Amino acid sequence: MTAWRTEGGTAIDRTRPLRFTFDGKMVDGFAGDTVASALLAGGVSVLGRSFKYHRPRGLWGAGVEEPNALVDIVGAMPNTRATQVPAADGLAVRSVNADPSAEKDRHAFLDAFSRFIPAAFYYKTFMFPDWHLFEPRIRQMAGLGTLDAGLREPSFAEQVNHHCDVLVVGAGPSGLLAARKALREGRRVVLCDDGRQVGGSLLHRAATIEGKPGAEWAADVAAELVEAGALVLAGTTAFGIYDHRLIGLSQKGADGAPDRLWRVRAGSTVLATGAIERPLPFGNNDLPGIMSAEAALVYLRRFGVVAGRKIVVATNNGLAYEAAEALAGTGAEVTVVDYRPDAPAPTGLRVLKGLTVVSASGRGTVSAVRLSNGSVLEADAVLVSGGFTPTVHLYCQAQGKLDWRDDILAFVPGRPVEGVEVVGAAAGDFGLPAELAEGATRDFGIVAAWPKPGAKERVWIDLQNDVTAKDVELAVRENFVSVEHLKRYTTLGMATDQGKTSNVNGLALMAEITGRRIPEVGTTTYRPPFTPVPLASFAGARSGTLMNPLRRLPLEREHRADGAVFREYGGWLRPAYYGEGPAEARIQAEAAAARKGIALFDGSPLGKIEVIGPDAAPFLDFIYYNTVSTLSPGRCRYGFILSEAGNIYDDGVLVRLDENRFVVSCSSSHVAGVHALLEEWRQDRFDRSRIFIHNATAEMATLTVSGREAPALIAALGLNAALDDAALPHMAVVSGAFEGAPVRIARVSFTGERSYEISVPADHAAALWSRLRREGEAYGATLLGLEALMILRAEKGYVVIGKDTDGTSRPMDFGLAAPLERKKVEFIGRRSLITEDAARADRRQFVGLEAVDGKGALPTGAHGIERASGSLRSTGYVTSSYFSPALQRPIALGLIERGLSRMGDVIELQHLKEVRHARIVAPCAFDPEGGRLHA
Template sequence: MTAWRTEGGTAIDRSRPLAFTFDGKAIDGFAGDTVASALLAGGVSVLARSFKYHRPRGLWGAGVEEPNALVDIAGGLPNTRATQVPAADGLVVRSVNAEPNAEKDRHAFLDAFSRFIPAAFYYKTFMFPDWHLFEPRIREMAGLGTLDEATKGPAFAEQVNQHCDVLVVGAGPSGLLAARKAARAGKRVVLCDDGRQVGGSLLFRAAVIEGKPGAEWAADVAAELERAGLRVLTGTTAFGIYDHRLVGLHQKAADGAPDRLWRIRARSIVLAAGAIERPLPFGNNDLPGVMSAEAALVYLRRFGVAAGRKVVIAANNGLAYETAEALAAAGADVTVVDYRADAASPAGLRVLKGLAVATAVGRSAVTAVKLSDGTVLEADALLASGGFTPTVHLYCQAQGKLDWRDDILAFVPGRSVDGVEVVGAAAGNFGLPAELAGGSERDFRIVAAWPKPGARERVWIDLQNDVTAKDVELAVRENFVSVEHLKRYTTLGMATDQGKTSNVNGLALMAELTGRRIPEVGTTTYRPPFTPVPLASFAGARSGTRMNPIRRLPLEAQHRADGAMFREYGGWLRPAFYGAGAPEERIQAEAQAAREGVALFDGSPLGKIDVMGPDAAPFLDFIYYNTMSTLAPGRCRYGFILTEAGNIYDDGVLMRLDENRFVVSCSSSHVAGVHGLLEEWRQDRFDKRRVFIHNVTAGMATLTVTGPRARALVESVGLSIALDDAALPHMAVVSGLFDGIAVRIARVSFTGERSYEISVPADRARALWARLRQAGEACGATLLGLEALMILRAEKGYIVIGKDTDGTSRPIDFGLTAPLERKKVAFIGRRSLITEDAAGPDRRQFVGLEAVDGKGVLPTGAHGIERKAGATRSLGYVTSSYFSPALRKPIALGLIERGLSRMGDIIELQHLRDVRQARIVPSCAFDEEGARLHA
């Protein structure tokens, strides 16, 4: 193919040149070019390698129908059609499925073995001796494109929900006419088109409408719609129709803006999606230089690129003559091979009537064309027009059924679908709408040119999936005569093609082979999306911090000023430890100081969910594994919340403030989940007028004072609350004032030391923290990060949900059986706890683990193992493991099979290749009697 730039090109701006690279080669172009048009103009004939045989492939189409030219765009756009990517300065474009590049592919040798690798060969070839021997290499070679940059960071895309009276898909003449009619009738209209400019075929086919050139008329209609405040979405593909007339649209934004996913619910939908030109079946019809005749017209008039200098145009219909006349006028030597013996041809063109193309001649590009009578025509481009297939994908997605029309040799929409109208070429009307045509009709008259069985040379039916006529013949011989079976056996019409260029030719060949008519063969199911949609568009803002934003403490600035090192815990950015120096030393020092004196800890992320109302107590009895209705006002109780499967979902303290008001203090990472669970069960089982739920976690800060000197420190900050053990014993809660502001103090502990959790409105947390810090200087208070807290709670055997539990942990695994035995009312998960599995003797149970081999701290995640009969199996694993500064030795917690009945046993633990030994001990390693809670 010796394509060349002409003087025309309505889409490009020659005053703005640009350059990019393709497989390392510099390519020049202009603003407005697509990657495909610039490559064509730059003389690049081989843009890709075929999927299975690695044959050289060039451009076939100019838009969404392009089956060959898939490329990777460096920077995050893998495996996309070159016809749909705007050329940009500095773009780095790579061919796919080719090593090292499309021009010289080291896997091209596979084509020499094509007779041995027909359709479905892999099902038959790689079964013996074992598929897995072949799998790694096959998977390495399979697929198109590479992800590289696309996986380095989540792309951002917007999502918009929209309602309208009329959604028009396609901004060609029929779509514009439909949109204008609806707009003038006062309806809310949304018009979308996958092109960057409205007009459709009017942008490259000659037409005069209402006294104006077609492209000018299209622009005027779009401007009228926009002046009326209606949406005209260009660069936007309607990729799927779903229930209740919900249409998904993907808008490719320009100028670096994010893509946008539109979800539009329309009262009525007008489908004006046009039609796609079909290939003609002849030998070697996949050679670079074989191109759609209509695509060649697009490249010529839109981008100023002529497909060749010596051009053969083969057609079985009359629409290809406009391409012939335009190329001839541009200076190309054009010969038309018209399959119709009685065709009326324009003057000034060389036309060979009643002949057909037998084969395209050439190795990596077309050099000649051999006709059915043996004539050989020299050519550098072969433009084919095998008729047009209406774009019925969206209609079929809307449950529409197709009819066959012999006059246009195509499937068209049949029965009407409620709320969906199909117009224009999508309905099989390939001329202008009658009210716009002005009496001028295009001569479309078509004759059949279907693939024939038994061709000596390979005839490609599906260019994208490398399916030949011989593959279809093989499928029929093996009795795959259902069109859906044909699709899966040969891959014809699969993947992103969805039959755009291949479907009808494949159906025609199957019809010939099975003695049926094409409509009797039927069609395959058209599935959304019509074209690939980036996953980022479906994700929308739900990526990175937009999906799971980091939650921040009210006192973050104060912690930073105090030298905190922050890490993320359960979605919160929290101090891990304070001060400079080796992290492990700082963590150990903080834990030791908390045991010996007093420490300050910011526990603001702890859940604070108010549950109120006359039925709050019975409601919480249902929510919790433990009985909570017997809790006295002003007291607290530790409890589990289970899933319906009886597994532990969360744990924490429940506070009862008065008869009808409770506070659920759940774990910080589960606040949203617990809140949702409470609301779900309130709506399902309880009177919403008698139970009320209010999540105030974000509105209140919780500052914790813990350690032997905790009471003295809290008493010195001016709280109007009595802190003696009679007024505030362990597991009690009281209310008071701090500088005239209401505060709540709960005497609960996650360290095993006397502790006070002071909850204050978030906007007053800074003042209270400053007062605690000032008073703490007198008694040597330390700041406690979360890492040191984890050591303190592990010394006491306190669990962290999700760390010391897994998705199968149940209360009985922690030795907590009393609620199940004594609780009389129903609660979440109860029925699952009385199953055989729940009471199984081999469950993994929560225990302590003491290293006995003198090798230091046990690795977290190390598996307890049992060796029997030469096999090794897991008994469970280490969930938490630390060096205890209070005990001066390693401590660990774990879930071990039958652990509660094996106290004192020594087991082996394996981590990677290291084998350790540990003794099973009680989970509480420090202050087993709990005396320090009351000291």
């Protein structure tokens, strides 16, 4: 193939040259080129290797239909079409399925064994002795692109939800006309097209519309649309139609802008998606240099590239003549082989009528074709046009059914689909819309040129998936005559191809072999996406903190001033400990000081979800494992929330402020999940007009004072509330005020010491913390980080959900079976708690573990083991383990089989091959009577 640059090219800017590499070799191009057009202009004939046989492959198309030129953009995107990648200076492009390069592939020898590896050969050949022995190597060889180990993470991709009255897909003449008409009717319009410039076929085919050249008319209409408020999206592919009129659009970022995923819901959708030119079936029709005639016209007029110097145009219809005449006008030697014996031919062209191409030949690239009369034509480029297939993928995704039209030999949209209109070439109308046509219309005049069985040479039906006519014949011989079976047996039309260039030829061959008509064979199912969509687009702006936003405390600045060392806990950045020096020493010191005096702790992330309304109490009875409707106003109760599987989802304190108002104080990391759960069940089985839910977690800060002197410090704050034990006993709540702001004081504890949680509006938190710090100096108050708090709670045997539980933990595993036995009303997870699995005697249960071997603290995660028949079996594991400064010994918690009935037993544990010994004890190791809560 000896393609070359000529003058012209409406898409390129010759004042801005660029250079990139392909398989390590330098390629020149211009701004506006695609990788494909620059490679074609640079004389690169072989752009890839075929999927199975590793045959050399060159360019076929110019857009989404391209089956051969799949490339890796090094460091950016694997397996992308060279026809859709803008050329850029410094780009590194690598061919796929080739080693070391497309031109010289060491696996090319496989083609010599093609007779032994037909369709589905691996299913038959590698079953014995075990498919899995061969599978890794086969999959490695079958892969196309390579995921670059150095692939840079995309910055992000945006996602947009949009509504409009009319979405027009395709900005060719029919699409532009439909968009303009809808806009002039006063409707909100979105117009999208996968090209970087609107116009469709008007950008490369000659047309005069409303007195203007077609491309100029298209630009003017686009400008009118934008000026009138329509949204015009170039470089945007409509890849799928989903339920409830949801259409997915993938917009490629330009000039450094991120990709964007549009989720559009339109009142109606107009599909002006055009049509795709089909290959002609003949021997060796996959050689590089054999190209779509329509694509050759695109490369000539848009990129200024002539496909060859000695060109054969083979066609069974009249639309290929424009390409032939245009190429002849560049000085190339053009011969048209027209399959139609009575075809009207323009003057000035060499036309051979009534002949067909039997086969192509050439080493590496095409050099000649043999015709049906036995003659041979030399050619360095063969441009073929086997008719056009309307692009009906989106219509079919919308549950549309196809009809067959004999006059154009193609499937077209059949029955109407509500909210979807198909126009233009997508509907089988290959000329300009009647409203726009001026002068002579294009002559289509197609005749059948379907593949025939029994060909001596290989005829390729599906170029992307390496499917030949012989593969289709083999499928029929083995009784895979259903079109869906044919697809899976041969891979015809699978993967990203979705039958764009291959489907109709494959169906025609199946029809010929089985004695049916093409519409009787039927079509396969078109599935989204129409073309691949980067996974980054589906992920959206979700990477790093955008994936899991880091939440910050209102008092972060104050904690930093106090020397806090921050870590992330459940999505919150919180103080782990305070001060300088070794972390473990600081943590131990804080825990010891909290037991001896007063500790100040910032518990702002604790959930503060308000449930309000006359049905709030029965609603929360359903939500909680415990009965909560019996709770008196001004009181608190600890409880579990379960999943529908009966597993513990969250725990925490429920506060009843008055008859119809509760506060769910859930775990810090579960606030969003619990909020969603409450909303889900509120909408599912309760009267939404009688229950209201408000998540006030971010609005309120919660500051905790813990220790024996806590009442004195709280009293010094002047909170304007009754704080004596009669008014505020343990597990009670009162209201007060601080500097004019309302506060809520709850007497609850996560340390085992007398504690007060003061909840204040977040914008008053700094003032309250400053006051606590100042008043606390008289009592030697210490600041408590989260790591020390974990030690204090473990000493008391308090559970941390997700740390001391796993995905199977149920309330009975913690010795809490009474609510199941006594509670009369339904609650989430109840039925799952009366299953055989929930009653198993060997369930893992929550216990304390006391190390008895003098080797220090037990490793967190160490497994309890039982020895049986020379093997080890896990009986559970250590969930939490610390050295207790208050007890001056290690403590641990764990989930151990039958643990509640094995108190006092010594068990073996193993961690990283080290064997330890521990005694099963009660979880609470410090102050089991709970006297310090009231001291």
